[in-house]
Amino acid sequence: MTVRHFLRDDDLNPAEQSAVLDLAAAMKADRFKYRTLEGPRSVAVLFDKQSLRTRVSFAAGIAELGGNPIVIDGGGTHSGRGETPQDAGRVLSRYVSAIVVRTFADSHLAEIASGATVPVVNALTDGFHPCQLLADLLTVRERCGGTQGRVLTYVGDASNNMAHSYLLAGATAGMHVRISGPEAHAPDPAILERATEIAATTGGSVRTISDPNVAVRGTDVIATDTWTSMGQESDGYDRITPFLPYRIDAELVAQAAPHAVVLHCLPAHRGHEITDDVLDGTQSAVLDQAENRLHAQKALLAFLVGEQQ
Ligand code: CP
Ligand code: NVA
Numbered sequence: 001m002t003v004r005h006f007l008r009d010d011d012l013n014p015a016e017q018s019a020v021l022d023l024a025a026a027m028k029a030d031r032f033k034y035r036t037l038e039g040p041r042s043v044a045v046l047f048d049k050q051s052l053r054t055r056v057s058f059a060a061g062i063a064e065l066g067g068n069p070i071v072i073d074g075g076g077t078h079s080g081r082g083e084t085p086q087d088a089g090r091v092l093s094r095y096v097s098a099i100v101v102r103t104f105a106d107s108h109l110a111e112i113a114s115g116a117t118v119p120v121v122n123a124l125t126d127g128f129h130p131c132q133l134l135a136d137l138l139t140v141r142e143r144c145g146g147t148q149g150r151v152l153t154y155v156g157d158a159s160n161n162m163a164h165s166y167l168l169a170g171a172t173a174g175m176h177v178r179i180s181g182p183e184a185h186a187p188d189p190a191i192l193e194r195a196t197e198i199a200a201t202t203g204g205s206v207r208t209i210s211d212p213n214v215a216v217r218g219t220d221v222i223a224t225d226t227w228t229s230m231g232q233e234s235d236g237y238d239r240i241t242p243f244l245p246y247r248i249d250a251e252l253v254a255q256a257a258p259h260a261v262v263l264h265c266l267p268a269h270r271g272h273e274i275t276d277d278v279l280d281g282t283q284s285a286v287l288d289q290a291e292n293r294l295h296a297q298k299a300l301l302a303f304l305v306g307e308q309q
Contacts, residue, residue, distance in 0.1 A: 003308065008168060009165050010169075012172065014173070014174070021299070024299035038067075041305070042095060043098045044072065045059065045069055046100065048073075049230045054102060057290075064294075085109075098121060099120045104126050104231055105125065132162065134169070134299075135290075136169075139261070152219065154179050155181065167194075182242040182245075192208070216260075222261075226268070248262065264289070265289065266286060
């Protein structure tokens with residue numbers, strides 16, 4: 001049997017993504033009912049970068065499913081001492097039912113997956129943050145009554161993992177995805193192309209719009225993220241000045257639909273990509289979004305581990 005991994009958002013097709021979100025909603029409605037990992041079956045959760053939400057939501061979610069989370073920081077493994085990611089994937093597969101990884105290069109994650117015989121889940125890489133997108137889409141379903149045909153505008157660093165995941169996952173969910181950021185920080189053209197291809201099959205669409213005021217006009221969802229992702233702290237770019245026109249403030253939000261919802265995956269750099277009044281305001285859904293990581297990831301694990309049985 002081929003093992004199912006979740007390395008990028010488009011590893012779930014539209015029907016699968018929708019089924020995972022349905023299950024996530026059911027798990028949220030009856031939080032302690034589902035015991036997919038009873039045994040307990042263990043899940044390894046590996047971090048090469050910092051985390052608060054991902055670390056705790058995976059650990060709590062695995063335990064709520066009756067499983068045993070084993071959370072390890074990169075410094076505690078042999079990855080810095082020459083053990084190959086493929087060997088790590090091979091070995092971990094003998095102990096656990098799934099491997100969840102937050103790391104830098106997507107190629108590193110792909111190498112772990114190439115050795116693994118259990119599902120590998122991307123808990124954030126330089127390229128993508130697909131677990132976050134499942135939570136975001138669950139939040140959009142709750143706040144906007146669905147995803148099909150809704151307009152989602154991402155404003156900020158259009159070249160980062162969140163922008164790429166909005167493109168792929170939003171298109172998969174049938175959304176109209178608009179991306180707005182400085183020209184020097186544009187999305188990867190290959191991801192734009194892939195998202196456009198997906199959108200053509202789901203009734204969604206994908207556009208890049210450089211003027212944020214034009215981009216947010218009439219949108220149902222405004223999303224943003226930090227201008228300095230983990231690992232970019234000293235990459236030589238000015239990570240403030242070019243981004244200033246892309247700050248989410250009350251004036252920008254006023255140009256969206258009156259019912260528009262504001263998303264931020266957190267942690268927020270208050271006063272940079274988003275102002276306090278917007279982040280803490282009535283249109284902000286950021287705490288539901290953070291909570292939904294728990295439900296979405298439980299559903300994802302149940303789906304992936306279920307496919308293995
Ligand atoms: N949103 C998110 O992934 O948060 P953490 O970095 O705290 O896990
Ligand atoms: N783009 C951010 C997301 C943090 C959850 C980063 O990679 O640091």
